[in-house]
Amino acid sequence: xxxxxxxxxxxxxxxxxxxxxxxxxxxxxxxxxxxxxxxxxxxxxxxxxxxxxxxxxxxxxxxxxxxxxxxxxxxxxxxxxxxxxxxxxxxxxxxxxxxxxxxxxxxxxxxxxxxxxxxxxxxxxxxxxxxxxxxxxxxxxxxxxxxxxxxxxxxxxxxxxxxxxxxxxxxxxxxxxxxxxxxxxxxxxxxxxxxxxxxxxxxxxxxxxxxxxxxxxxxxxxxxxxxxxxxxxxxxxxxxxxxxxxxxxxxxxxxxxxxxxxxxxxxxxxxxxxxxxxxxxxxxxxxxxxxxxxxxxxxxxxxxxxxxxxxxxxxxxxxxxxxxxxxxxxxxxxxxxxxxxxxxxxxxxxxxxxxxxxxxxx
Amino acid sequence: xxxxxxxxxxxxxxxxxxxxxxxxxxxxxxxxxxxxxxxxxxxxxxxxxxxxxxxxxxxxxxxxxxxxxxxxxxxxxxxxxxxxxxxxxxxxxxxxxxxxxxxxxxxxxxxxxxxxxxxxxxxxxxxxxxxxxxxxxxxxxxxxxxxxxxxxxxxxxxxxxxxxxxxxxxxxxxxxxxxxxxxxxxxxxxxxxxxxxxxxxxxxxxxxxxxxxxxxxxxxxxxxxxxxxxxxxxxxxxxxxxxxxxxxxxxxxxxxxxxxxxxxxxxxxxxxxxxxxxxxxxxxxxxxxxxxxxxxxxxxxxxxxxxxxxxxxxxxxxxxxxxxxxxxxxxxxxxxxxxxxxxxxxxxxxxxxxxxxxxxxxxxxxxxxxxxxxxxxxxxxxxxxxxxxxxxxxxxxxxxxxxxxxxxxxxxxxxxxxxxxxxxxxxxxxxxxxxxxxxxxxxxxxxxxxxxxxxxxxxxxxxxxxxxxxxxxxxxxxxxxxxxxxxxxxxxxxxxxxxxxxxxxxxxxxxxxxxxxxxxxxxxxxxxxxxxxxxxxxxxxxxxxxxxxxxxxxxxxxxxxxxxxxxxxxxxxxxxxxxxxxxxxxxxxxxxxxxxxxxxxxxxxxxxxxxxxxxxxxxxxxxxxxxx
Numbered sequence: 008x009x010x011x012x013x014x015x016x017x018x019x020x021x022x023x024x025x026x027x028x029x030x031x032x033x034x035x036x037x038x039x040x041x042x043x044x045x046x047x048x049x050x051x052x053x054x055x056x057x058x059x060x061x062x063x064x065x066x067x068x069x070x071x072x073x074x075x076x077x078x079x080x081x082x083x084x085x086x087x088x089x090x091x092x093x094x095x096x097x098x099x100x101x102x103x104x105x106x107x108x109x110x111x112x113x114x115x116x117x118x119x120x121x122x123x124x125x126x127x128x129x130x131x132x133x134x135x136x137x138x139x140x141x142x143x144x145x146x147x148x149x150x151x152x153x154x155x156x157x158x159x160x161x162x163x164x165x166x167x168x169x170x171x172x173x174x175x176x177x178x179x180x181x182x183x184x185x186x187x188x189x190x191x192x193x194x195x196x197x198x199x200x201x202x203x204x205x206x207x208x209x210x211x212x213x214x215x216x217x218x219x220x221x222x223x224x225x226x227x228x229x230x231x232x233x234x235x236x237x238x239x240x241x242x243x244x245x246x247x248x249x250x251x252x253x254x255x256x257x258x259x260x261x262x263x264x265x266x267x268x269x270x271x272x273x274x275x276x277x278x279x280x281x282x283x284x285x286x287x288x289x290x291x292x293x294x295x296x297x298x299x300x301x302x303x304x305x306x307x308x309x310x311x312x313x314x315x316x317x318x319x320x321x322x323x324x325x326x327x328x329x330x331x332x333x334x335x336x337x338x339x340x341x342x343x344x345x346x347x348x349x350x351x352x353x354x355x356x357x358x359x360x361x362x363x364x365x366x367x368x369x
Numbered sequence: 370x371x372x373x374x375x376x377x378x379x380x381x382x383x384x385x386x387x388x389x390x391x392x393x394x395x396x397x398x399x400x401x402x403x404x405x406x407x408x409x410x411x412x413x414x415x416x417x418x419x420x421x422x423x424x425x426x427x428x429x430x431x432x433x434x435x436x437x438x439x440x441x442x443x444x445x446x447x448x449x450x451x452x453x454x455x456x457x458x459x460x461x462x463x464x465x466x467x468x469x470x471x472x473x474x475x476x477x478x479x480x481x482x483x484x485x486x487x488x489x490x491x492x493x494x495x496x497x498x499x500x501x502x503x504x505x506x507x508x509x510x511x512x513x514x515x516x517x518x519x520x521x522x523x524x525x526x527x528x529x530x531x532x533x534x535x536x537x538x539x540x541x542x543x544x545x546x547x548x549x550x551x552x553x554x555x556x557x558x559x560x561x562x563x564x565x566x567x568x569x570x571x572x573x574x575x576x577x578x579x580x581x582x583x584x585x586x587x588x589x590x591x592x593x594x595x596x597x598x599x600x601x602x603x604x605x606x607x608x609x610x611x612x613x614x615x616x617x618x619x620x621x622x623x624x625x626x627x628x629x630x631x632x633x634x635x636x637x638x639x640x641x642x643x644x645x646x647x648x649x650x651x652x653x654x655x656x657x658x659x660x661x662x663x664x665x666x667x668x669x670x671x672x673x674x675x676x677x678x679x680x681x682x683x684x685x686x687x688x689x690x691x692x693x694x695x696x697x698x699x700x701x702x703x704x705x706x707x708x709x710x711x712x713x714x715x716x717x718x719x720x721x722x723x724x725x726x727x728x729x730x731x732x733x734x735x736x737x738x739x740x741x742x743x744x745x746x747x748x749x750x751x752x753x754x755x756x757x758x759x760x761x762x763x764x765x766x767x768x769x770x771x772x773x774x775x776x777x778x779x780x781x782x783x784x785x786x787x788x789x790x791x792x793x794x795x796x797x798x799x800x801x802x803x804x805x806x807x808x809x810x811x812x813x814x815x816x817x818x819x820x821x822x823x824x825x826x827x828x829x830x831x832x833x834x835x836x837x838x839x840x841x842x843x844x845x846x847x848x849x850x851x852x853x854x855x856x857x858x859x860x861x862x863x864x865x866x867x868x869x870x871x872x873x874x875x876x877x878x879x880x881x882x883x884x885x886x887x888x889x890x891x892x893x894x895x896x897x898x899x900x901x902x903x904x905x906x907x908x909x910x911x912x913x914x915x916x917x918x919x920x921x922x923x924x925x926x927x928x929x930x931x932x933x934x935x936x937x938x939x940x941x942x943x944x945x946x947x948x949x950x951x952x953x954x955x956x957x958x959x960x961x962x963x964x965x966x967x968x969x970x971x972x973x974x975x976x977x978x979x980x981x982x983x984x985x986x987x988x989x990x991x992x993x994x995x996x997x
Binding site: 077080082083084086087089090091092093094095096098099102127130131132133134138141142193197200201204205206212215216217218219220222314315316317318320324325328331 | 437439440442445447521522524525526528529532576577579596598599600601602604622624625626627628630631632634635637638640815816818819822841850853858859860
């Protein structure tokens with residue numbers, strides 16, 4: 008049986024025009040072109056990885072100077088209200104290195120960062136990397152689950168909304184998504200807590216009002232306990248977030264719907280659902296994938312408002328606490344992690360594009 | 370059969386094919402999520418704890434807290450939540466009487482000072498043991514203080530108490546001797562947790578040791594810290610060998626609620642026993658809820674307007690750009706004659722505050738001072754306008770009050786963007802001072818620290834919590850608290866430097882007679898009031914609430930009308946008595962068995978999962994021909 012195949016990598020050919028990616032390749036030609044394509048892909052990967060490294064370097068420098076404009080004296084802000092003598096405050100400034108000239112602070116910071124040491128938090132007297140590791144899993148679990156769910160939901164609903172654009176389903180779907188998108192997440196979260204956490208009228212309080220776990224459970228019971236605590240915050244994030252995927256997918260698919268290849272597919276006698284799933288949707292995926300990866304990049308940063316309302320012990324809340332002092336090592340470390348996550352996800356999206364659309368990266 | 374080929378490219382695996390499976394998985398997760406605690410053994414135990422018991426009928430007191438623990442090391446902790454925990458887990462030389470706050474025996478049973486006021490001798494109690502069984506002695510206290518005196522990292526949190534210590538010795542297990550450089554009045558109010566020497570002398574770096582890795586943490590207070598998860602919970606259990614007697618609850622949990630409304634929801638549901646820092650609206654709402662007792666008591670905080678006195682450093686260098694018109698006592702008096710404090714309490718604080726007068730709040734009876742009728746700046750807008758007219762501040766044709774330089778008087782007020790009270794009071798001030806022809810520019814910032822430290826303000830909203838010993842809040846208005854130079858920083862609050870006030874401060878610092886000292890403190894308050902740079906508007910109440918089906922009784926400080934959370938002592942949680950209903954057997958409490966709603970939700974989730982699976986199978990059959 009002969010099947011048409013799409014090349015795995017873009018077919019770069021220095022001695023002539025690139026073959027049409029939509030043209031099926033013969034067995035031998037495919038093998039030769041595959042080797043060239045692989046080399047081309049490596050060049051493409053190297054370029055993107057280099058760009059990511061340069062971006063990380065820029066973030067490293069920016070984060071040092073950016074947060075120093077927030078406050079003239081972090082020690083004063085941190086100890087306000089505490090009975091501390093001037094000598095104690097000076098000792099803290101010395102301990103934190105804030106009494107050093109700015110250039111020495113900068114070189115020390117760069118040296119530490121390059122060895123993977125993000126410094127020690129002013130507020131928590133603990134290594135920044137330890138604080139981040141403590142809270143990263145909670146954030147990844149909550150925001151990651153929400154992003155996966157709202158991306159899938161938005162993709163699905165967006166596809167259906169576009170396919171029957173203007174219909175009642177489209178109007179209801181899009182209207183509901185836009186309404187939820189406009190709702191402040193902290194307000195929706197509080198409503199969910201009142202209705203499903205505490206219970207309202209005939210609705211019983213089924214879910215915990217906050218936190219990530221009850222504290223005393225282990226093993227599988229702990230997994231279920233955490234899942235129980237996740238329901239309301241995930242629901243909040245999904246409700247507020249799925250509209251963006253829906254709208255991008257809908258718009259992207261609407262652009263594809265006039266394509267001749269769809270008419271051809273229909274002319275072959277394919278059912279409408281198959282035309283949609285196998286031909287239209289794959290071609291409309293690129294913008295949605297970009298957005299999904301951008302959202303995945305934001306996963307590490309968490310969601311300050313949702314984490315606050317549901318008392319979820321994540322990085323978003325930690326960042327807010329760090330900014331309010333400002334706890335410079337912590338805020339710099341978190342900024343680095345958030346930026347690195349975004350850069351990494353962008354890099355992954357860049358590396359994935361050639362697989363989704365072979366024209367990319369040629 | 371040849372596979373149909375798309376004109377653009379070969380079809381890929383359908384992403385939507387995964388959706389039914391995803392839906393089914395999500396439904397299963399949801400099913401897990403909606404299952405009541407009681408469905409799982411471990412979770413069931415916790416559910417009871419949250420409702421005042423646990424599976425074994427243990428009585429658990431759960432307190433909602435918001436502030437993060439900065440450190441569990443007594444040498445580093447400064448946050449209120451951490452110092453409150455230390456009050457429960459360690460002993461202090463003295464304690465405060467819950468009735469009126471005077472010093473009473475703690476780790477020390479008695480104390481005396483030498484005639485020259487420079488040597489204090491404490492008798493340490495014989496009946497205190499560390500939670501690991503080792504006797505707690507004067508050696509532990511001496512080691513704690515000496516460590517703070519010799520290691521700057523160990524002095525981070527409480528170094529102000531030992532800065533004046535010359536020598537600390539423990540000649541025998543029940544005697545502690547502290548020699549001072551100069552007299553120090555707060556020697557019966559040393560808020561320093563005493564730590565076990567045999568545990569802490571192994572610590573090498575006090576700047577990073579947070580005391581939060583090994584549990585239970587050895588202490589000799591009424592509770593023992595048994596577990597801690599950052600921003601999730603802190604768990605404490607009674608110290609059965611505590612010399613005053615063990616607490617009555619079987620467990621004290623501090624559980625994190627970062628949002629006040631969510632904490633109130635948890636209280637209503639019964640997931641927590643106690644909530645503090647309520648807003649007036651939350652208090653009003655809870656006052657009408659059955660089974661919840663609201664404690665609306667006089668607070669330990671004052672809420673004031675600081676007026677820039679012409680900020681300067683100790684070397685005389687000027688700081689900032691405070692409006693010089695405020696240096697005229699007539700202007701300051703007129704501004705505050707126009708402020709209707711009673712109306713602010715009635716409207717902004719919705720009645721949950723006491724009208725402000727003297728510097729220290731009325732709950733500290735021995736230090737509370739009120740201005741006499743003659744010196745009181747009473748609300749009188751007409752008198753305010755007359756005062757300004759008399760002082761030469763005339764009004765122009767547009768109704769604007771002109772300064773001595775002929776320019777319209779306009780002041781800036783620095784407010785905290787995160788404090789709704791600041792914003793509301795600002796609006797009233799704007800309105801009241803506009804009637805005098807004076808303009809007001811409200812500058813609400815997230816970080817007021819920078820302009821404040823730089824002296825770049827005319828007026829600013831100010832407020833401090835006061836402890837049983839007022840020394841520190843008095844010290845922040847002395848000339849010695851000013852920054853040494855314009856580029857350094859000091860501990861001053863409002864750049865006040867008044868030699869007459871400083872003389873009184875020095876006298877009270879060396880006065881060991883409580884009555885005479887209180888008289889000196891009142892004279893300081895009087896002086897501060899007359900200078901008009903600190904204008905106390907109100908003393909906000911401490912608003913808190915607890916469930917009466919979980920807590921039968923609990924001690925406030927002061928006993929008559931005081932707060933529960935943030936006491937200078939362990940009284941509230943040590944004294945708390947579980948309600949009879951909190952000790953029911955497993956299954957009798959809410960959450961002990963699956964609720965109808967949860968079962969309905971479980972059924973719904975199962976139905977969604979089944980529907981997803983059916984849909985998946987149908988779709989597979991429907992498209993089998995298309996697939997090959």
